[in-house]
Amino acid sequence: MEKLSSMETDFSQWYQDVIFKSELVDLSPTKGCFVIRPYGYALWENIKNILDQKISLTGTENAYFPLLIPESFLKKEEKHIEGFSPELAVVTHAGGQELEEPLIVRPTSETMIYYMFARWIKSWRDLPLKINQWANVIRWEMRPRAFLRSIEFLWQEGHTAHITQEQAIQMAKIALDIYKDILENYLAIPVISGIKSESEKFAGAHCTYTLEGMMQNGKALQMCTSHVLNHSFSQSFDIKFQDEDGEVKSPYCSSWGMTTRVLGALIMVHGDQNGLIIPPKIAPIKAVIIPIYKNDDERDLVLSVANNLKEELCEKDFIVVIDRDENKTPGSKFFQWELKGVPVRIEIGPRDIEKKQAVLVSRIKSDIIQKKKFVTIDNIKKDLNQLLETIQNELFQKARGNLSSKWNQAYKLEDFGPILYEENGFYQAGWCCSKKCEHKLKGYRASIRCILDSKNNKTCFYCGQSSRNDVLIAKAY
Amino acid sequence: MEKLSSMETDFSQWYQDVIFKSELVDLSPTKGCFVIRPYGYALWENIKNILDQKISLTGTENAYFPLLIPESFLKKEEKHIEGFSPELAVVTHAGGQELEEPLIVRPTSETMIYYMFARWIKSWRDLPLKINQWANVIRWEMRPRAFLRSIEFLWQEGHTAHITQEQAIQMAKIALDIYKDILENYLAIPVISGIKSESEKFAGAHCTYTLEGMMQNGKALQMCTSHVLNHSFSQSFDIKFQDEDGEVKSPYCSSWGMTTRVLGALIMVHGDQNGLIIPPKIAPIKAVIIPIYKNDDERDLVLSVANNLKEELCEKDFIVVIDRDENKTPGSKFFQWELKGVPVRIEIGPRDIEKKQAVLVSRIKSDIIQKKKFVTIDNIKKDLNQLLETIQNELFQKARGNLSSKWNQAYKLEDFGPILYEENGFYQAGWCCSKKCEHKLKGYRASIRCILDSKNNKTCFYCGQSSRNDVLIAKAY
Numbered sequence: 001m002e003k004l005s006s007m008e009t010d011f012s013q014w015y016q017d018v019i020f021k022s023e024l025v026d027l028s029p030t031k032g033c034f035v036i037r038p039y040g041y042a043l044w045e046n047i048k049n050i051l052d053q054k055i056s057l058t059g060t061e062n063a064y065f066p067l068l069i070p071e072s073f074l075k076k077e078e079k080h081i082e083g084f085s086p087e088l089a090v091v092t093h094a095g096g097q098e099l100e101e102p103l104i105v106r107p108t109s110e111t112m113i114y115y116m117f118a119r120w121i122k123s124w125r126d127l128p129l130k131i132n133q134w135a136n137v138i139r140w141e142m143r144p145r146a147f148l149r150s151i152e153f154l155w156q157e158g159h160t161a162h163i164t165q166e167q168a169i170q171m172a173k174i175a176l177d178i179y180k181d182i183l184e185n186y187l188a189i190p191v192i193s194g195i196k197s198e199s200e201k202f203a204g205a206h207c208t209y210t211l212e213g214m215m216q217n218g219k220a221l222q223m224c225t226s227h228v229l230n231h232s233f234s235q236s237f238d239i240k241f242q243d244e245d246g247e248v249k250s251p252y253c254s255s256w257g258m259t260t261r262v263l264g265a266l267i268m269v270h271g272d273q274n275g276l277i278i279p280p281k282i283a284p285i286k287a288v289i290i291p292i293y294k295n296d297d298e299r300d301l302v303l304s305v306a307n308n309l310k311e312e313l314c315e316k317d318f319i320v321v322i323d324r325d326e327n328k329t330p331g332s333k334f335f336q337w338e339l340k341g342v343p344v345r346i347e348i349g350p351r352d353i354e355k356k357q358a359v360l361v362s363r364i365k366s367d368i369i370q371k372k373k374f375v376t377i378d379n380i381k382k383d384l385n386q387l388l389e390t391i392q393n394e395l396f397q398k399a400r401g402n403l404s405s406k407w408n409q410a411y412k413l414e415d416f417g418p419i420l421y422e423e424n425g426f427y428q429a430g431w432c433c434s435k436k437c438e439h440k441l442k443g444y445r446a447s448i449r450c451i452l453d454s455k456n457n458k459t460c461f462y463c464g465q466s467s468r469n470d471v472l473i474a475k476a477y
Numbered sequence: 478m479e480k481l482s483s484m485e486t487d488f489s490q491w492y493q494d495v496i497f498k499s500e501l502v503d504l505s506p507t508k509g510c511f512v513i514r515p516y517g518y519a520l521w522e523n524i525k526n527i528l529d530q531k532i533s534l535t536g537t538e539n540a541y542f543p544l545l546i547p548e549s550f551l552k553k554e555e556k557h558i559e560g561f562s563p564e565l566a567v568v569t570h571a572g573g574q575e576l577e578e579p580l581i582v583r584p585t586s587e588t589m590i591y592y593m594f595a596r597w598i599k600s601w602r603d604l605p606l607k608i609n610q611w612a613n614v615i616r617w618e619m620r621p622r623a624f625l626r627s628i629e630f631l632w633q634e635g636h637t638a639h640i641t642q643e644q645a646i647q648m649a650k651i652a653l654d655i656y657k658d659i660l661e662n663y664l665a666i667p668v669i670s671g672i673k674s675e676s677e678k679f680a681g682a683h684c685t686y687t688l689e690g691m692m693q694n695g696k697a698l699q700m701c702t703s704h705v706l707n708h709s710f711s712q713s714f715d716i717k718f719q720d721e722d723g724e725v726k727s728p729y730c731s732s733w734g735m736t737t738r739v740l741g742a743l744i745m746v747h748g749d750q751n752g753l754i755i756p757p758k759i760a761p762i763k764a765v766i767i768p769i770y771k772n773d774d775e776r777d778l779v780l781s782v783a784n785n786l787k788e789e790l791c792e793k794d795f796i797v798v799i800d801r802d803e804n805k806t807p808g809s810k811f812f813q814w815e816l817k818g819v820p821v822r823i824e825i826g827p828r829d830i831e832k833k834q835a836v837l838v839s840r841i842k843s844d845i846i847q848k849k850k851f852v853t854i855d856n857i858k859k860d861l862n863q864l865l866e867t868i869q870n871e872l873f874q875k876a877r878g879n880l881s882s883k884w885n886q887a888y889k890l891e892d893f894g895p896i897l898y899e900e901n902g903f904y905q906a907g908w909c910c911s912k913k914c915e916h917k918l919k920g921y922r923a924s925i926r927c928i929l930d931s932k933n934n935k936t937c938f939y940c941g942q943s944s945r946n947d948v949l950i951a952k953a954y
Contacts (some may be wrong), residue, residue: 029592030543030580038538045539059504061515062522066507067544067613067629068566073506086573089545091582094566095617104508105568105582107542115506131515136544136613140572140771152544327602397487 004339007273011217016146018267022276022340025146032144032151035259039340042284044154044260046317047136050186050282051156051258054178057421058171060130065112067136068103073111076236080110083203087139089151090214101321104405105138110204110255113159114233117251121161124243127251128167130160146475147264148221155259158226159238161251165230166431168252172226175256176209187262188279188395189213189269190403191223191474192426194450199435202255206230211356212472214403215268218424220449220474222266253340264477269399275340277363279395280388288337289322289385292330292349305353305377309346320346338363343391344384353377360387366394383403413461417444426474430457430467437462445473481816484750488694493623495744499637499753499817502623509621509628516817519761521631521737521898523794525611527663527759528633528735529653535648537607537635542589544613545580550588553713557587560680564616566628582615587681587732590636591710594728598638601610601720605644607637624741625698625954635703637717638728642707645729646684648704653686656701664739665756665872666690666746667880669903669949671927676912680734683707689926689949690930691880692745697926697951700742701770702788703733706731741954746876753818756872757865764790764861765814766799769807780853784829786823790858795822815840819870821861830854839862843871887950890938894921903951906945907934914939922936923952 004021005013019025024040036044047311052062068091075081089105092098113131122130134156141149158175162168176193183189190213201208205227213221233239234250243249270277280286289310291302306322313320323333330347337345347359358380360373369390375383407427410416416427421444431437431448440462441447452470460467481498482490496502501517515523529539545568552558566582583589590608598606611633618626635652639645648827653670658814660666668688678685682704690698710716711727720726747754757763768783771896783799790797796840800810814822824836835857837850846867852860883902887893893904898921908914908925918924929947937944 026593026596028589029547030545030589033543033545035593036541038540041540042538044541061519063515063518064513064521064631066505066510066512067615067777068507068510070506088573089568089571089580091566092569093579095619096563096565102570103566112507116503116512119503138544138571142572154541342534366895 002008004273007216007271015268018271018275018339019146024142024263024267024276031385032141034146034150036154040263043263043278043282044282046158046282047182047186050386051178052134054181054273055132055156055158056180058130058158058174060132063131063133064135065109065133067106069112070174071102071104073115074291076111077204077232079232080204084108084139085096088163089138089140092465103238106135107137107139108257109133109135109157110159110229110233114237114239114253116265117159117161117234118237118239121239121241122401123241124163125242126206128162128435129158130158130171132156132158145264147260147267147297150260153260154309155257160254161234162254163241163243163251164247165228165252168230168254169228172209172228172254172256174228175254176224179226179256179258179281182258183211183213183223183262184396186281187266188399189223189262189265190396190400192403192450192452194447194452196225196450197438197448199438200448202227204229204232206232210435210450212474213265213311214270214406214426215265215477216271217268218406218475220426220472220476221261221265221268222449222476223262224256224258227254228256229253236369240364260383265463267298269402271341274335275339277395278341278343280392283341283343285319285321285340285342286388287320287343287344287346289320289346289348290330290333290337291324292347298350301350301353302348306348309348309377309380310359313384343388346380346384362387362391364391364394364398366398369394398451407408409456410461411457413440413444416461418448420444420473422474424475426472428452428454428456428470428472429461429474430459431469431471432460432463432465433468434460434463441473444475446473448472449474449476479562480696481750481752484693484748489596491748492749495748495816496623499738501744501753509618510517510625511627513631516761516767518739518754520740520743520759523759523761524659524663525633526664528655528659529611531658531725532609532633532635535651535655537609537637539609540608541587541612542593544583546577546583546586546589548581550592551581553588554681554709556709557681561585561616564618564755566615566617567604572750583612584614584616585734586610586612586634587636587706587710588714591714591730593637594638594711595716596713598716598718598728600718601640604718605637605639607635607648609633609635612826622741624737624744627737633736634734635732637731638711638730639943640718640720640726640728642729645707646705649705649731649733652703653688653701654733654905656688656703656733656735657927659691659735660688660700661873663756663758664743665869665875665876666700666739666742666804669876669880669927669929670806671929671949673702673927674915674948676915677766677925679704681706681709687927689951690742690744690746691883691903692954693748694745695883695952696741697903697949697953698738698745699953700739701733701735701924704731706730706732707777746879747872748818751812752816754872755818755820757869760818760820762796762798762817762819763824763865766797766798766823766825767807767810767814768799768801769824775827778827778830779825785823786825786835786854786857790861820865823857823861838862839864839868841868841871841875843875846871886933888934889941890917890921893938894923897921897923897950897952901952903949905929905931905947905949906935906938907936908946908948909937909940909942910945911937911940917943918950923950925949926951926953
C-alpha cells in the first residue's frame with residue numbers, strides 16, 4: 001500500500017488519494033460521474049437518516065417528482081434559467097424517436113414542484129405546504145471532483161409554500177438550523193451562517209442563507225443553503241390561494257438542500273496524513289477488533305474472545321467488525337483501518353486475555369486522548385462509548401480551532417488580498433454592498449462567502465465608502 | 478366527492494380513480510411520468526425499509542452508481558440492447574454542447590455495475606460480491622400507467638458475482654424468497670413462483686425467476702423477478718478472477734429487483750368499491766380517530782380524550798392521526814379515510830366517553846371481523862393491535878381465495894382460449910417448450926406467465942406433443 005500524497009504540499013492530491021484509497025468512491029466510465037462505494041454510501045445513509053428524521057419533525061413530508069422536466073418549465077423563471085442553463089443535461093430522444101420538446105434532467109426541482117403546488121393549493125387551509133424530496137440531480141460541471149463538484153449528486157430538496165413572507169423566512173431559517181445541528185453535532189464541522197450576496201445567491205431566490213465551512217487548507221466550502229423564494233416561482237407557476245379574508249393571493253415559498261458534498265467537507269475538515277477520520281456519531285463502523293496471535297492455538301482463543309466482544313458491542317446502528325484476514329499482518333490492518341477513519345481500534349492478544357484486558361486505540365490523539373488505553377474486558381462497552389464521545393467532541397474542538405486560526409480581520413483589499421491569495425483563510429472586512437467592489441475579489445481568486453450579522457468595519461474593503469455589514473471573504477471550492 | 482367508477486364494469490377506470498383520489502399519485506407535466514405524493518411515498522418507504530433490512534441480512538451492501546450510462550456500454554451485451562433499445566431515453570446535449578457519445582438514462586444498471594465489478598474483482602477472495610442500489614430508472618413506455626408502467630419508476634436492483642453457478646442460482650432464489658416474504662407477509666399478496674419462458678425472460682439472462690400475482694379482475698401481474706446471468710455480462714465486461722487453484726475464471730452473476738409496481742398490485746389485489754385497502758403492517762396510518770360532537774363543550778371533551786388516546790397509541794412507526802377538520806361532517810370523514818384505505822377508524826363521542834368506551838371500525842368485513850366493535854378505552858391498545866393483526870391475515874386469506882377461484886386447469890387452447898379471452902384468470906396447462914406454440918397465445922392476448930414445478934399435464938396446450946412442465950397462462954399487465 002503506497003502512502004498518501006502530502007496534505008501540506010498537495011492538499012488536492014491528498015484528497016483524491018484519500019477518497020479513492022479508503023474506498024469511499026471510484027471513477028466511473030461516465031466522465032465526471034462517480035460511483036459511491038458501499039463505505040461511502042453507508043456514511044451518506046447515516047447522515048440521511050438523521051436529517052430525514054429532523055426534517056419530518058418540522059411537518060414536512062417526503063414525496064417523489066419526475067427526474068425529467070420539460071425544457072419550457074425551466075424557462076418560466078428568467079433568472080432561474082439564466083443561472084442553470086450552462087449546466088443542463090438534455091434528453092432529446094426517447095422511445096426511438098426525437099422528442100417534440102426536449103426534457104431536462106433535473107438540476108433542482110423548483111419548476112416541477114411549484115407546478116404541482118399550483119394544482120394542490122387552493123385555499124389558505126392548504127398552507128403551509130411542506131414537501132421534501134430525496135433525489136439525484138445533474139449539473140454539468142466543467143471540472144468535476146468527487147463529492148465537491150460531481151456531475152451527478154445526491155441530495156434532499158425541501159420546498160414549501162406559506163401564507164406570509166415571515167413564515168417563509170422562518171422556514172428557511174429552521175432548515176438552516178437543522179443543517180447546522182447536523183453539521184456541528186454529528187459531522188463535527190463548525191460552520192458560519194450568513195446571507196449570500198446578490199451575485200452569489202440561488203438563481204431565482206429573493207434571499208439565500210448559507211452555512212460556510214473552513215477546510216484544513218484554508219479554503220472555504222459552502223455546506224448547505226436555504227432560500228426565501230418569495231413570489232418568483234409562485235408567480236411564474238401561477239400558484240394562488242384564497243385567503244381567510246376572501247382575497248386571492250400568491251403564497252411565499254422557500255427551498256433548501258443538503259447534498260453529498262458534505263462528505264467532501266468531512267474529509268477535508270477531519271482527515272490527516274493517515275487518511276480519513278470519521279466522527280463516531282456517523283461512522284459506519286464504530287470500532288474494529290484486530291485479533292493478535294502467533295499460532296493456531298492462540299488464534300482460536302483470541303478469535304473466540306473477539307467474537308464474544310463483538311456480540312456484546314454490536315447493536316442496531318452500532319457496528320463493530322473483526323478483521324480476520326489471515327493474509328495480513330496486524331500492522332497492515334492498523335494502516336488499512338486508519339485509512340478508513342474508523343474511530344477506534346480494539347487490539348486483543350493472548351497476553352491481554354490472560355489479564356482480562358484489551359487495548360483501545362483512538363484514531364486521533366489530543367491533549368485529553370492518549371493514543372492507546374488498556375481497559376478491562378468487563379468494562380469495555382462503557383469505556384468504548386466514553387472514548388467515542390470524547391473523540392466526537394475533540395474532533396469538533398479541533399475543527400473549531402482550525403476555523404478560528406484561519407479567521408482574519410481585514411481592512412483594505414490591497415493589503416490583505418495578496419496574503420489571502422497565498423495563504424487562504426477567512427477574511428472579515430467591511431463592504432459597501434456594490435457589485436463593483438465585490439468583483440475586485442476575483443483578482444485574488446476569492447469571493448464573498450457570506451454577509452455576516454456583525455458590523456465591526458466602518459468602511460468597504462475596496463472603495464472605502466461606508467459599510468453596512470461585515471462580509472466573510474475567502475477562496476472557495 | 479364523486480363516487481369511484483365501478484370495479485365490476487370498468488376496473489381500469491376504477492384503478493385510476495382510486496390512485497388519484499386517494500392522493501397516492503398525481504399526473505405530472507412530463508408525459509408518462511407521475512408524481513408520487515406523500516401518502517404514496519410513505520407507503521413505498523415502509524416497504525423499502527423492510528426490504529432494505531432483509532437485503533442487508535444477506536450480506537449485500539448498498540451503493541450508488543451513475544444515472545447516465547455511455548451508449549456503447551448497453552451495446553456490449555447483444556441481447557441486452559435488443560431488449561431495451563426501444564425503451565431508452567438519450568441525453569445528447571449537456572453543458573451547452575453536443576456530447577461526443579450519447580448517454581443513456583439507466584433503464585437498469587447491469588452494464589454500469591458489471592463494468593465496476595471488473596475493476597473490483599481480482600481474486601476468489603473478492604467473491605461473492607453483493608451490491609444493491611436504490612434508484613430511479615427510465616423505460617420509455619408507450620402506454621404509461623401509474624405504478625404499473627410509468628416511464629420513470631423507483632426500485633432496488635441487486636447485482637452479485639459468485640465463484641460457482643450454484644451460488645449465483647442460490648442468490649437469485651434467496652432474493653426471490655425475500656420478495657415472496659415481503660409480498661405475502663407484509664403486502665398480504667399471495668404469489669406464484671416460477672421460471673420465465675425464453676421469450677419472456679430478462680434481456681441478457683440465462684434464467685429468470687418470477688413471482689406472479691392475480692388481480693381482482695383476473696389479470697396477472699409480474700411482481701418481482703430475479704435473474705441468473707451466468708457469464709453473459711461478466712464476459713462482455715471482462716470480469717475475471719484468479720481462483721484458489723490459480724486458474725483465471727469468469728464469475729457467475731445474478732441480478733434482482735423490486736419496484737414501485739408492487740404498489741399497483743396492492744391496489745388491485747385489495748381495493749374495493751370504497752377505495753384503497755392497505756394491509757396494516759405497511760399502512761402509513763394505522764388508525765384514524767374521528768371525534769364526534771354536537772357543540773363546543775362536547776368538542777373540548779372529545780378532543781381532549783382523543784388526544785390522550787393518540788398519545789397512548791402512537792409509536793415510532795405506528796402512526797395514529799386525529800381528523801380535526803371543522804368543516805367536514807363525521808360521515809364525509811368516514812368516506813375520506815375509507816378511500817385512503819386506513820385499516821381502522823376509531824369513533825369517539827360524549828356518550829362513548831361516559832361509558833369509557835370507543836368504537837373500532839374495521840376497513841374490511843369478513844366472517845370473523847365485524848365491521849364495528851365497542852371496546853373499553855383502557856384496553857384499546859391491545860384490541861386495536863389484535864384487530865390490525867386479524868385484518869392483515871384476513872386480507873391475505875381473501876386474496877388467496879381470489880387467486881384460487883381464478884385458477885383453472887386447462888387442456889387445449891382452442892377450448893380455454895375463448896374463455897380466457899372473456900374471463901381472464903390463470904390457466905394451468907401443458908407445454909412442449911416451443912416458441913411456436915407459446916406464440917399462439919397472442920391471439921387471445923395472453924402469455925405464459927411462468928413455468929411451474931408441477932407436471933399435471935402430459936401434452937402441450939397447442940400442438941399436443943409431450944409436455945415437460947406445466948405453465949401458467951394469463952392475460953397480464
